[in-house]
Amino acid sequence: MQTHSATDLLEIIKQQLCEQTNRPKYELLIRPLTAVSYDDNVLVVSAANEMNCKWVREQFGEIIVELTELITGSRASLEVIPARAGEDGPAIHHFSDDGHPTGKPDAPGPVEELEFRSRSQAAKPLLNPHYSFSEFVVGANNQFCYSACWQVAQRPGQSYNPMFIYGGVGLGKTHLMHAIGHEVWNNKRADNVVYVTSEKFTNDFIEHVRTGKRMSEFHRRYRQADVLLIDDIQFLSGKAETQSEFFHTFMELVEAGKQIIISSDRPPRTLKGIEERLISRFGMGLVADIADPSLETRVAILRQKASQEKVNLPDEVCYFIADRVTSNVRELEGALTRLLAFSDFSSSPPTIEFAARVLADILDTSGIRREVSMRQIINAVCEYFNISDSLLLSSNRSKRVAQARMIAMYFAREFTNLTLSQIGTELGNRDHSTVSHGASKITAEIVEDPYIEQAISQISRMLK
Ligand code: ADP
Ligand code: MG
Numbered sequence: 021m022q023t024h025s026a027t028d029l030l031e032i033i034k035q036q037l038c039e040q041t042n043r044p045k046y047e048l049l050i051r052p053l054t055a056v057s058y059d060d061n062v063l064v065v066s067a068a069n070e071m072n073c074k075w076v077r078e079q080f081g082e083i084i085v086e087l088t089e090l091i092t093g094s095r096a097s098l099e100v101i102p103a104r105a106g107e108d109g110p111a112i113h114h115f116s117d118d119g120h121p122t123g124k125p126d127a128p129g130p131v132e133e134l135e136f137r138s139r140s141q142a143a144k145p146l147l148n149p150h151y152s153f154s155e156f157v158v159g160a161n162n163q164f165c166y167s168a169c170w171q172v173a174q175r176p177g178q179s180y181n182p183m184f185i186y187g188g189v190g191l192g193k194t195h196l197m198h199a200i201g202h203e204v205w206n207n208k209r210a211d212n213v214v215y216v217t218s219e220k221f222t223n224d225f226i227e228h229v230r231t232g233k234r235m236s237e238f239h240r241r242y243r244q245a246d247v248l249l250i251d252d253i254q255f256l257s258g259k260a261e262t263q264s265e266f267f268h269t270f271m272e273l274v275e276a277g278k279q280i281i282i283s284s285d286r287p288p289r290t291l292k293g294i295e296e297r298l299i300s301r302f303g304m305g306l307v308a309d310i311a312d313p314s315l316e317t318r319v320a321i322l323r324q325k326a327s328q329e330k331v332n333l334p335d336e337v338c339y340f341i342a343d344r345v346t347s348n349v350r351e352l353e354g355a356l357t358r359l360l361a362f363s364d365f366s367s368s369p370p371t372i373e374f375a376a377r378v379l380a381d382i383l384d385t386s387g388i389r390r391e392v393s394m395r396q397i398i399n400a401v402c403e404y405f406n407i408s409d410s411l412l413l414s415s416n417r418s419k420r421v422a423q424a425r426m427i428a429m430y431f432a433r434e435f436t437n438l439t440l441s442q443i444g445t446e447l448g449n450r451d452h453s454t455v456s457h458g459a460s461k462i463t464a465e466i467v468e469d470p471y472i473e474q475a476i477s478q479i480s481r482m483l484k
Contacts (some may be wrong), residue, residue, distance in 0.1 A: 024092055026055035030065060032149060033087045037080065039144050049076050054103070060460055061096045061453075063088050066103040073100040090146050093194075094440070095453050144205060145213040151198035157324050159317025162192060165308035169196045169281075173203035176210055176247050176279035180306035182270075186284045187310030189437040190350030193283040196310075197249045200281055210246035210279070218255040219441070222262045229261075242269050247279045253302075254285050255441070257293035267298055274301075318342035318352055325356050333370060340372050344383040348437060355379055392435045392483050394446045400482040401428045404475060413448035426458035427475055433459040435483070 030053060037050050049072060056064040063084070067073045076084075077100050088096035153173075158166050165185055172183045185193050197215065204210050216224075221242070228238045242248065248269070256263050273280055284291060287309070288302035313321065319335075319342045326333035333356075341359070345352045362378040363370040376383075402409050405424040412424055425447060432443040433455070440452035447455070465472045 024058060026058035026063060026065075029058055029063060029088060029091060030055040032091055033084055035149055036087055036144075036146065037083070040083075045079075048072075049080065053100075056101065061092070061094050061456065062099060063096060064099045064101060066101050068103060070102050073102050076100045087146060091148050094456065145201050145215050147198040147201045147205075147215060148195075149202075151195040152202050153199040155324070155328070156192060156195055156199060157317060157321045159313050159320065161311040161313045161317060162187075162196075165196065165310050168306055168308045169200050170203075172279060172281065173200040173209070176204055177277045181274060182280040182282055182302065182305045184282045184284065184288060184302050184305065184307045185310065186287050186307070188285065188312065188347065189439065190348035191310045191312070192349055193310060194251055197251055197281055197283055201247070201249055204247050212245050213247045213249070214242060214245040215249040215251070216242070217251045218253050218262075218266075221250060221266065222256065222259055225262050225265050239269075243272050245273060245278060247281070248273055249281045251283050252285070253282050253294075254291055257291065260295075263295050263298060267295065267301075270298070270301060312347045313349065315339075315342055318345070318349075321349055321352060322356055325353055326360075329360060331360055331370070334372075337370055337372055337375050340375055341379070341383070344379075351382070355382055358382070392431070394432060394436060394438065394443070396483060397428055397431045397435070398446075400479050401431070404479050404482065415448070423472075423475075426462050427472075427479065429455045429458040430462035430476070431479065431483070 034050055034053070038046055041050060049067070052068055052072070053065045053076065056066050058064070065076075065084075067076050077098075081098055081100070085096050085098050088098065153166075153170060156162075156166065165187075168180060168183060169185070171179050185196060187193055201213050201215050205213050224238060224241070227233070228235055250266075256266060270280060282302060284302075287307060288299050291299060291302075319338045322333065322338045322342055326338075337359075341352065341355050345355050359370050359375050359378055362368075363374060368374050398409050398412060401424050402412055405412075405420060407421060407424060411421055412428065414421075416422075428447060429443060432438055432446070433440075436443070438446070440455045444450040444452050444455045462472060462476070466476055
């Protein structure tokens with residue numbers, strides 16, 4: 021699991037906002053923000069004073085949350101708090117009673133003039149700056165897909181359309197899609213590059229239908245794209261109306277010669293709950309897969325990430341980690357991030373012994389197989405709590421059942437490659453935020469609550 025420090029996160033957000041906001045407003049409101057924390061998907065930042073907090077919330081709250089979600093891949097919320105008096109914080113600007121900056125020397129001009137350039141169609145798409153072609157390590161597992169993406173980015177709409185990328189979790193699909201977006205945008209090969217997860221597309225669609233907002237606005241957002249990148253299409257499974265909407269979007273774009281890039285966790289033909297007319301069109305262009313990375317590629321990825329962090333990671337440590345985290349680049353990164361953080365905090369060099377110690381619970385040294393199935397988890401949890409699986413998957417909220425469910429969420433998070441939404445679906449159609457919350461709660465309680473600790477270690481043994 022990739023972790024993001026609050027500071028890194030805010031840095032990326034600032035970079036994005038810098039390009040999308042006019043200078044004075046950026047200098048006044050965004051640059052002085054400092055990161056306080058990022059826990060449980062809540063990003064806390066501090067601004068100079070109450071008034072700045074209010075402005076940041078009102079004018080940038082939504083986009084900061086959107087960027088956070090994009091960068092972290094999880095639902096997020098934002099809190100803006102005033103910097104404590106006397107703290108080495110952001111510079112204080114001066115305001116008159118009505119909250120507008122006074123004419124004092126360090127205050128920029130009146131805010132009314134600081135027009136926030138709305139994210140118009142021509143605005144830079146929201147993309148993670150690190151997900152570029154140059155930061156993508158090419159190996160035998162992804163070479164074909166990488167080249168195809170590169171070609172599509174050189175001549176959008178003219179080579180393969182649609183381009184369909186599929187592969188397991190954490191193997192770089194989203195990274196490559198963002199890379200196409202950057203490449204196209206930076207080289208001005210298209211004006212309107214739209215990246216969206218199919219979950220966001222669905223929510224947008226539902227929101228428009230629910231609130232009776234004009235559909236023309238929704239259509240403008242997606243049907244006027246020059247390049248549409250739609251991530252994790254499997255999420256549309258079973259959502260007939262959204263699929264129909266997407267079908268029309270797809271047809272309109274393809275007919276207009278616009279580029280569509282789709283990602284999925286499986287090939288088109290094996291997608292379940294997706295209309296045949298979509299599936300057949302998904303296969304019309306080029307279908308490219310990303311396979312699990314080989315040991316050499318995993319080592320190359322670790323080396324690259326370490327050098328990005330300007331850390332000299334001994335080869336033996338690279339191999340030690342790459343040997344144990346085998347099928348998911350996100351986990352590989354997570355292991356490295358954790359090792360480097362611990363090594364930094366404790367000023368210990370990242371040796372194999374040190375890595376074995378700090379990574380003990382995430383590496384394959386625990387004896388638990390990394391690939392446990394959801395079924396095995398449900399069975400083990402039900403057996404331990406002596407409840408039926410229909411009770412576990414039901415809406416029953418008695419303490420015991422709720423606890424068993426959260427423990428199942430915890431195990432699913434730790435030992436499967438399923439996404440939060442997938443885990444939620446498997447556990448009785450629960451929301452991804454419920455899963456995230458439940459799993460985090462257990463993680464926190466293991467250290468405090470001997471009853472939970474006992475349950476976890478017993479169930480771990482059952483899963484070995
Ligand atoms: P997916 O969308 O397939 O689940 P992501 O694109 O989110 O996976 O990748 C997970 C993480 O692993 C990202 O931080 C990404 O930058 C990194 N990653 C994946 N593959 C590579 C690669 N070949 N080179 C460098 N980083 C990679
Ligand atoms: Mg992805």
